[in-house]
Amino acid sequence: MKLLQALFFPPEQPGGVSSMIPYLQERFNPPHWEMDIFSIPKRIRSKGTDQVKFHTFDWTEYGDSPVVQKYIQTYRDYLWWTKLRIQRPYDLIHAHHPIAGLAMKEIFPDTPVIQTIHSSYERELLLNGTIQKGGPEQRFLTSLYRELEHQTDQMLTVSRSFLDYLSPHVERPEDIGVISNGFDEKRFKPIPHDNEVAQLVTVCRLVPAKGLDILLEACAKLKRKGHPYVLHIIGDGPIRPELEQMAQELGIYEETIFYGYTLHPEEFMPFFDIFVLPSRAEAFGSVFAEAALCCLTLVGTEVGGIAEQIEHGVGGLLVPSEDSNALASALETVILDPSYRYGLARTGWEKAKREYSIARAVHELKKVYLQYQS
Structure with a gap:
């Protein structure tokens, strides 16, 4: 089985999932398993120009927000980089960031995509004082959970408590699996x-x-x-x-x-x-x-x-x-x-x-x- 682990941050980024995936890769050995890792370099900025349209909500309702504009441009950049760099087909893609999951399903609609939600960007922005509760940024970012549910083949998260957090933002929370992170x-x-x-x-x-x-x-x-x-x-x-x-x-x-x-x-x-x-x-x-x-x-x-x-x-x-x-x-x-x-x-x-x-x-x-x- 040919697997692609689709990250946002490169594997050398300290902490969390980006630093965990290379150790997973060591455990998926040929001939039964073949695993590649993909991420976008930090130097990629403002390259993508694709029109962005989601299936479950209209993101342009929140388009006046600089935070939303930056997120959408980052999504475009991920699409651009993925089209440029991935030439071979995969049997399965496991995405570890919403941008990665949505981009992969957009480019490879016939390939199964599993999406793990590792954290809440909107909650971090709220706690850091960057956005306001109930504002357009929070509504945009929480709407992405339902879009991921609609687009990807399976959703996972990393704790029971975070599943509780996600539940109000999706239609079928009972279908979300929980697999906590693993450490070597x-x-x-x-x-x-x-x-x-x-x-x-x-x-x-x-x-x-x-x-x-x-x-x-x-x-x-x-x-x-x-x-x-x-x-x-x-x-x-x-x-x-x-x-x-x-x-x-x-x-x-x-x-x-x-x-x-x-x-x-x-x-x-x-x-x-x-x-x-x-x-x-x-x-x-x-x-x-x-x-x-x-x-x-x-x-x-x-x-x-x-x-x-x-x-x-x-x-x-x-x-x-x-x-x-x-x-x-x-x-x-x-x-x-x-x-x-x-x-x-x-x-x-x-x-x-x-x-x-x-x-x-x-x-x-x-x-x-x-x-x-x-």
């Missing part, structure tokens, strides 16, 4: 270590949706209580200057290290103690599974896929979103009690190996793919 254990190697001062780490894009302002507030409370720690922030993004300024104003700049973008954080993540990320929304939260596989103690918010990964008090700790007091209390608990911290980490590690292995994801995907074997 060989990339994540727990390393025994004994840090005299608790080492906290977070890995994410530096955007408002990740709740790093709440994390800095919580860390300031820890310092006022006299609890020593170091906070390592791995990642980059538009609000980095604001976060650095906030750390200075809160008096915790000396305890906080901003690394910027790092290609392979999993290589040194095992040397930390506690992974913490107070996200305001997560469809799945791949970085929690990655941290668990490094045997770090997990502290996260009760949102989306995070709450499905962490059983509170068993495999980590959960706190309400937007609550810096609760986050500080949870961090204080695991900082002061290393034995409890290690027990949480060990249980989280066992669950991640059991439920989020690459082997499990490959097994579930093969069952789906084989349904379309001619």
Whole structure:
């Protein structure tokens, strides 16, 4: 079976599905399987000129929005690049971004296309303050879910909670499957270590949706209580200057290290103690599974896929979103009690190996793919 994994971001893009797919590719071996990976380079801008028409809604009703205009042009560019670069036929295409799925079905209408929805762009834009609730951008982006349902042959998502989010925007939510992301254990190697001062780490894009302002507030409370720690922030993004300024104003700049973008954080993540990320929304939260596989103690918010990964008090700790007091209390608990911290980490590690292995994801995907074997 000849498979195409259609991404938006290139595989070298850090985090999430783009970094996962190459490890899937290693498990789909010839002669029974042949898998290629496709994505659009960042340099492709304003090349496409195709007229865009969707089957389930008129996108031009929202066409005055610059966000919508940019999305449509990106779709045109993906169409242009796909027509230019893909010459061979495939038995099945698995798309991992709405633009990829719609473009592939437009160009290859007779090829089965499976669409996995990994995250919510409109929810991220809302949380980041880029668009307004109920505005044209949100209505346009949520309308795409029904268009994908109409156009593609099967829809999947990555968590039960995100299926609940998608349900109001499609006609047949019961037909959407759930396959959580899978991770290659060989990339994540727990390393025994004994840090005299608790080492906290977070890995994410530096955007408002990740709740790093709440994390800095919580860390300031820890310092006022006299609890020593170091906070390592791995990642980059538009609000980095604001976060650095906030750390200075809160008096915790000396305890906080901003690394910027790092290609392979999993290589040194095992040397930390506690992974913490107070996200305001997560469809799945791949970085929690990655941290668990490094045997770090997990502290996260009760949102989306995070709450499905962490059983509170068993495999980590959960706190309400937007609550810096609760986050500080949870961090204080695991900082002061290393034995409890290690027990949480060990249980989280066992669950991640059991439920989020690459082997499990490959097994579930093969069952789906084989349904379309001619």
